[in-house]
Amino acid sequence: xxxxxxxxxxxxxxxxxxxxxxxxxxxxxxxxxxxxxxxxxxxxxxxxxxxxxxxxxxxxxxxxxxxxxxxxxxxxxxxxxxxxxxxxxxxxxxxxxxxxxxxxxxxxxxxxxxxxxxxxxxxxxxxxxxxxxxxxxxxxxxxxxxxxxxxxxxxxxxxxxxxxxxxxxxxxxxxxxxxxxxxxxxxxxxxxxxxxxxxxxxxxxxxxxxxxxxxxxxxxxxxxxxxxxxxxxxxxxxxxxxxxxxxxxxxxxxxxxxxxxxxxxxxxxxxxxxxxxxxxxxxxxxxxxxxxxxxx
Amino acid sequence: xxxxxxxxxxxxxxxxxxxxxxxxxxxxxxxxxxxxxxxxxxxxxxxxxxxxxxxxxxxxxxxxxxxxxxxxxxxxxxxxxxxxxxxxxxxxxxxxxxxxxxxxxxxxxxxxxxxxxxxxxxxxxxxxxxxxxxxxxxxxxxxxxxxxxxxxxxxxxxxxxxxxxxxxxxxxxxxxxxxxxxxxxxxxxxxxxxxxxxxxxxxxxxxxxxxxxxxxxxxxxxxxxxxxxxxxxxxxxxxxxxxxxxxxxxxxxxxxxxxxxxxxxxxxxxxxxxxxxxxxxxxxxxxxxxxxxxxxxxxxxxxxxxxxxxxxxxxxxxxxxxxxxxxxxxxxxxxxxxxxxxxxxxxxxxxxxxxxxxxxxxxxxxxxxxxxxxxxxxxxxxxxxxxxxxxxxxxxxxxxxxxxxxxx
Numbered sequence: 219x220x221x222x223x224x225x226x227x228x229x230x231x232x233x234x235x236x237x238x239x240x241x242x243x244x245x246x247x248x249x250x251x252x253x254x255x256x257x258x259x260x261x262x263x264x265x266x267x268x269x270x271x272x273x274x275x276x277x278x279x280x281x282x283x284x285x286x287x288x289x290x291x292x293x294x295x296x297x298x299x300x301x302x303x304x305x306x307x308x309x310x311x312x313x314x315x316x317x318x319x320x321x322x323x324x325x326x327x328x329x330x331x332x333x334x335x336x337x338x339x340x341x342x343x344x345x346x347x348x349x350x351x352x353x354x355x356x357x358x359x360x361x362x363x364x365x366x367x368x369x370x371x372x373x374x375x376x377x378x379x380x381x382x383x384x385x386x387x388x389x390x391x392x393x394x395x396x397x398x399x400x401x402x403x404x405x406x407x408x409x410x411x412x413x414x415x416x417x418x419x420x421x422x423x424x425x426x427x428x429x430x431x432x433x434x435x436x437x438x439x440x441x442x443x444x445x446x447x448x449x450x451x452x453x454x455x456x457x458x459x460x461x462x463x464x465x466x467x468x469x470x471x472x473x474x475x476x477x478x479x480x481x482x483x484x485x486x487x488x489x490x491x492x493x494x495x496x497x498x499x500x501x502x503x504x505x506x507x508x509x510x511x512x513x514x
Numbered sequence: 515x516x517x518x519x520x521x522x523x524x525x526x527x528x529x530x531x532x533x534x535x536x537x538x539x540x541x542x543x544x545x546x547x548x549x550x551x552x553x554x555x556x557x558x559x560x561x562x563x564x565x566x567x568x569x570x571x572x573x574x575x576x577x578x579x580x581x582x583x584x585x586x587x588x589x590x591x592x593x594x595x596x597x598x599x600x601x602x603x604x605x606x607x608x609x610x611x612x613x614x615x616x617x618x619x620x621x622x623x624x625x626x627x628x629x630x631x632x633x634x635x636x637x638x639x640x641x642x643x644x645x646x647x648x649x650x651x652x653x654x655x656x657x658x659x660x661x662x663x664x665x666x667x668x669x670x671x672x673x674x675x676x677x678x679x680x681x682x683x684x685x686x687x688x689x690x691x692x693x694x695x696x697x698x699x700x701x702x703x704x705x706x707x708x709x710x711x712x713x714x715x716x717x718x719x720x721x722x723x724x725x726x727x728x729x730x731x732x733x734x735x736x737x738x739x740x741x742x743x744x745x746x747x748x749x750x751x752x753x754x755x756x757x758x759x760x761x762x763x764x765x766x767x768x769x770x771x772x773x774x775x776x777x778x779x780x781x782x783x784x785x786x787x788x789x790x791x792x793x794x795x796x797x798x799x800x801x802x803x804x805x806x807x808x809x810x811x812x813x814x815x816x817x818x819x820x821x822x823x824x825x826x827x828x829x830x831x832x833x834x835x836x837x838x839x840x841x842x843x844x845x846x847x848x849x850x851x852x853x854x855x856x857x858x859x860x861x862x863x864x865x866x867x868x869x870x871x872x873x874x875x876x877x878x879x880x881x882x883x884x885x886x887x888x889x890x891x892x893x894x895x896x897x898x899x900x901x902x903x904x905x906x907x908x909x910x911x912x913x914x915x916x917x918x919x920x921x922x
Contacts, residue, residue, distance in 0.1 A: 221736055224765075228732035235729060333560045335752045337786025344791075346764055355764040428729075429756040429786045433557055437727045465730075472733030478696055478723045480733065 221473070223352045229469035230462060231354070234362030235424060237461025239438045240445035241368060241454070242416030248389050248452020249409040252302060252312040256319035257442065258435025260414050264290055264421025265430050266327060272338050272425070279340060279425050280360070287418040294414025298407050306403075320435075327432040336430040343426035357426045364423055368416065369458045376454065385409055389452050441468075441481075444488045450501025459499060463487070545581075545588040546853060548573070548840075549607040549635075551616030551626045553595035561618055564829045565641055566591065568836030569615060571819050572844070582844050583851065592626075595619070600626035608633035612853035615840060618832060620644030620699070627655045634855045638846075640839025641800075641832055645702060648883040654855050656846075656862050656880065658839040659800075660889040662699065666706035668891040669747060669775045669798045674714050676796070676893065676905045677745055677771045680919055685715035691743035691769075693734060693758070695750035696723040703749045703775060719743050726754045731761050739767040749775040756786045762921075763791050771919040773798065779894050779901045780830050789899030795921050800831040801874040801892040802903055809909040812873040835889075838872040842886075859884070875909060895919075 243257040264286045271277040271285070301319065305311040345356035376382040387395035388405045396402050428434060441464060449460025464484050471483035491498065550569050552562030566589070573587040581587060590611055592603035600622040604614065614630045617623055618641035627637035627647070631654045639647065639657040643665065648657055660668070678688050692707055694700030701723065708718050719741040724734045735758065738746055746769045748758060755778050762768070772795045777783070779797040801810055803817035816837055820828050828834070842865070847853055849861035862880055869877040869888050877888030893905035897917050903909050904916050 221740060224736060225733065228730070228736070232730040232732070328555075328557060328559075332563075333557045335756070335782040335786070337756055337782070339786060339788035339791075343760075344763065344788075346766070353764060353766050427760070429753040429782070431557065431753060434753075437729055441729065469730070469733050473736055476723075477731075477734050477737070478725075481725075 223350060225469055225473045226466065227349070227352050227354055229466035231358040231362055231465070232469055233462035233465025234358065234365050235427075235461075236438075236441050236445050236464050237369075237458050238361055238365045238420040238423065239417070240442040240449070240457040240461055241365070241372070242413035242420070243439075243442050244446045244449070244452065244454070244457040245372070245416065246410055246413035247446055249385055250298070250302065250406050250413075251392075252309060252316065253443075254413070255313065255316040255439070256297075256323060257413070257417055258437075258439030259320050259323040260290060260293070260417035260435075261421040261424070261438055262327065262430075262432065262435035263293075263323060264418040265425045265428070265434065266331070266336075267418075268422040268425040269336055269338060269430055272340070278342075279338070279422055282425075283419055283422045286422045287415040290418030290421075291411045291415035294411040295407055297414070298410035302410065303403065303406065306406075324432050324435070331432065333432065337428070338426060340426045355427075357423075361423045361427075364419065365458065365461070368419065369454055372454045381405075381408060444484065447498055448488055448491050450498030453498065453500040456498055456500035463499075543585065545586040546583070546613075546847065547588045547590055547611040548843075549592045549604070549611035549614045549616075550589050551592045551594050551600065551603060551614055551622065553617070553619060553622070554591055554593045556595040558595050558619060561830055561832055562595075564833040565616075565618060565836040567820065567824060567828075568640075568833035568838075569840045571816065571823065572837045572840035574819070574823070575841075576844050582848055587844065592616075594622045594626060597621045597625035600624075601629040604629035604633070604635075608635060611635070613638065613843070613847070613858070615640060615843060616642075618642055620647060623647055627652055630654055636843075636853065636855050636858045638839065638843040640836045643699065648885040651883060653859065656859065656884040658842045658876075658878065658886050658889065659835045660891055661885055662703050663706055664890050665749075665775055665798060666703045666710060668893065669703075669749075669773060670707055670710035670714065672773055672796060672798055672893045672905055673711060673716065673745055673747065673771075676916075677773065677919060678716075680916060681744060681770050683744065686717075688745065689717045689719050689741075689743045690745040690747055691719050691738040691741050692721045693738060693746065693748040693750075694721070694723055695726040695754055697726065700726075700749045707747060707749075724750075724754060724758075726751045728754055728757065731757050732765065734758065735761045735765050735767055738769075739765060742769075744770045746772045747775070748773070748778075750777065752777050752780070752782045756783055759783070759787045759791060759795075759921075763787075768921050771796065772921045773893075775799075779896075784896075784899060789896070791921065792896040793898070793921065794917050794919050795896050796893050796904070796919065797896070797901065798891050798893050800835045801876075801909065802831045802894060802901065803828065803834055803873070804901075804911065805873075805875055805892060805903050805909045806911050809870055809906075810873045810875040811870065816873045835874055835876075838874045838876055841872065842878055870908070 246254045267286050268279050268282045271282045343357045347354045384400045384405050445460035450456025467484045468480045472480035550566050577586050592607045594600040594603045604626050613636045615638045620642040623642035630637040640659050643662040692704050694704040722734050774797045779799045803813045805813050846862045850857035865878045867878045871877045892909045894901040895904045
């Protein structure tokens with residue numbers, strides 16, 4: 219059991235990565251009520267953007283967060299306005315459209331990079347902190363800290379600001395929100411933009427950790443979907459909690475049972491949660507019907 | 515008039531004879547067309563293009579020497595990134611080419627060679643590793659390069675012949691942790707490594723499997739670290755290999771020797787992990803152009819030709835194995851007097867050239883499954899950000915010295 223602290227911390231930090239990727243996905247899921255299959259590709263795009271800024275302009279990956287987030291926010295607005303909004307009354311078509319976006323973005327990057335794996339050897343990424351005798355990677359700690367800060371910020375935004383309240387109203391009932399004078403389309407635009415920007419933040423923060431390939435988004439997205447469903451659809455803290463649970467369970471299963479079974483274990487938990495509480499641990503009851511319930 | 519008629523007939527006969535000769539000459543000049551099956555689009559395209567660079571250089575070399583059987587060599591590209599495309603691209607090319615050559619993707623090689631058999635075409639495999647490709651006993655399938663078992667042997671030989679002596683440890687005192695990605699590729703190599711190492715008296719402390727698409731490998735590294743091995747032996751792909759190395763650095767896991775198999779010797783790893791963290795690490799992979807001339811005659815010429823034609827350094831060592839593979843195919847076609855499937859197979863069965871006959875250090879002698887038994891990988895060590903061939907001893911340049919094995 220001497221490795222227990224190391225395994226626990228590794229699990230928490232992995233949860234931070236999952237939570238970071240799942241946050242934007244959950245927001246879009248909860249508000250726009252569409253499954254954005256291209257969310258992983260938005261993370262991938264921002265990773266390549268960060269890589270490009272680092273290798274061409276020498277920009278520190280953490281300083282790349284603001285420009286990348288703004289760029290992804292604008293891209294999110296465009297995608298919502300010109301791809302998803304025209305399909306607003308056809309939820310299944312929206313899902314197919316996001317899948318099409320996934321293929322488009324993946325192949326676009328493939329065409330540009332020629333499939334070469336890329337990575338940056340950023341000196342800060344080599345920094346290791348010693349916490350109670352446990353070696354901890356600085357960049358992973360930063361990712362978890364960023365997730366915590368963003369989750370708190372998003373929570374306050376949704377609770378205390380008018381646009382945030384409008385978004386919450388749309389989450390609860392789109393029709394009633396529209397009757398109250400809320401511009402639902404604008405709330406969708408804002409949400410998709412913020413969701414994409416969160417993918418941008420995640421991508422920039424994760425670039426120093428991973429080797430980039432056009433298909434890397436797919437490596438994140440399966441776990442991110444599980445995190446979203448586990449934590450609670452449309453719940454900001456659900457993504458945080460779900461990320462930590464998946465990260466910790468996966469690492470414990472990998473270390474104490476078998477690395478080959480790490481995903482199988484948390485999928486079992488995932489299925490159990492779906493059976494016992496389909497809306498997820500912190501999700502609003504009924505939210506699991508997103509995308510399938512008739513929306514007006 | 516009779517004279518004139520005779521002259522006319524004679525002229526007509528001469529014209530017919532000349533035309534006939536011309537046709538024969540035109541037929542003789544018809545190039546030998548080779549379908550090069552590789553992924554040229556998609557995520558796998560980088561290495562597909564690199565293999566075909568090797569084929570092109572071998573074809574250029576043969577054409578400059580007057581061709582094969584008096585015919586020029588012409589390559590036609592067939593794009594295949596998955597088994598279905600392997601079949602369709604063979605079907606598209608079958609009417610245009612005399613023989614097929616390809617690829618490093620075992621699943622594609624499997625389906626493409628099967629499809630080529632339906633057209634009675636040889637499928638000459640230069641770079642796929644899966645064991646079952648030759649075990650199928652397909653009458654058109656011949657593999658000129660090393661298979662997965664050869665890579666497992668190469669890595670086991672590196673541990674017993676290089677790492678053990680360098681650490682001044684007898685096999686009985688040497689311990690190894692085997693790590694691998696969990697597809698059939700990594701799993702089969704790991705199983706063979708375990709058998710070979712244990713039969714050499716080396717203690718295998720454990721085997722760890724991980725997904726090549728893993729987001730986190732801390733648990734894998736901690737398991738290996740807990741067992742405290744002398745040698746950390748890993749078979750995988752570039753992204754998971756890079757993540758393992760980064761995680762090992764974070765976790766302070768630096769065993770006496772780290773040996774990677776198949777990947778880890780290219781700029782994709784150097785740029786991601788950094789020269790300092792790679793320093794001393796060994797990688798078992800395809801022979802590189804820096805091998806000594808006595809080991810791989812023509813390797814330097816390959817490098818010069820590559821630079822002259824493509825204006826950059828080789829992307830990966832796989833290209834030189836493809837280059838040598840096509841050379842062997844052309845030799846088999848020459849011996850067979852053509853591209854007939856059975857004749858090429860018979861000619862290949864008789865090929866017998868000792869080790870160190872080609873740029874990669876390969877020789878050629880096919881076993882009953884048409885697997886080249888004289889093809890093996892070599893081992894490099896990262897030294898100051900440069901992959902330097904260090905093993906087998908004959909492959910290393912005379913002035914090469916082995917640096918400390920513990921990773922920087």
